[in-house]
Amino acid sequence: MKNYFAHETSVIDEGSEIGEGTKIWHFSHIMPDSKIGENCNIGQNVVISPSVVLGKNVKVQNNVSIYSGVICEDDVFLGPSIVFTNVINPRSAIIRKEEYLKTLVKKGASIGANATIICGNTIGEYAFIGAGAVVTKEVLPYALVVGNPSKQIGWISEYGHRLHFDKNGFATCLESNDKYQLMNQKVIKI
Numbered sequence: 001m002k003n004y005f006a007h008e009t010s011v012i013d014e015g016s017e018i019g020e021g022t023k024i025w026h027f028s029h030i031m032p033d034s035k036i037g038e039n040c041n042i043g044q045n046v047v048i049s050p051s052v053v054l055g056k057n058v059k060v061q062n063n064v065s066i067y068s069g070v071i072c073e074d075d076v077f078l079g080p081s082i083v084f085t086n087v088i089n090p091r092s093a094i095i096r097k098e099e100y101l102k103t104l105v106k107k108g109a110s111i112g113a114n115a116t117i118i119c120g121n122t123i124g125e126y127a128f129i130g131a132g133a134v135v136t137k138e139v140l141p142y143a144l145v146v147g148n149p150s151k152q153i154g155w156i157s158e159y160g161h162r163l164h165f166d167k168n169g170f171a172t173c174l175e176s177n178d179k180y181q182l183m184n185q186k187v188i189k190i
Helices: none
Strands: 068-071 102-105 144-145 151-156 171-172 179-183 186-189
Touching: none
Parallel strands: 068 102
Antiparallel strands: 144 151, 171 179, 179 186
16 A cells, blocks of 8 residues: 555556655656655656665656666755766766766755756755756755856855855854854854
8 A cells, every 4th residue: 555646647666665745746757676755746757767765855846867876865856857967978889887876965955957967976965056057076065056067156054045154154044044154164054
């Protein structure tokens, strides 16, 4: 007896694990050995490949392919039509399944529409990847990155607001009033 919703056009392969309260929408395919946490929302036309792991409350918007090697922790947002890769140098005639690189998207991170995430990198907690960015290297926790190739242009709060640090390295989120400190190019919530 399933404890999640799957639209009748979705394909759920045997051997996948899907958490309670998760919703899987039109034309999506969940492949074997993938693990999807509780209360996730898998949009239309999404492919989740074998061995992918999604934590709790992950939101995957339409037209996203999440390839083997990707792990998303809890509360991650994946915008429409983002792209993950899992091989650095793909060739049609050369099988490189043994060379898949891991990509880790840490708790609370958001990736904007049409961004591309090159494999082998970690996106830090609560980082915010702007729409259309091409991520080619590690992204720090709370970092705001944009562009192609992406570059960091600032810091962002857990509520998704830009942080403006004073001369002593302190900032306050406009929405939550949470306090943050910047020290040695690292942001911590205090």
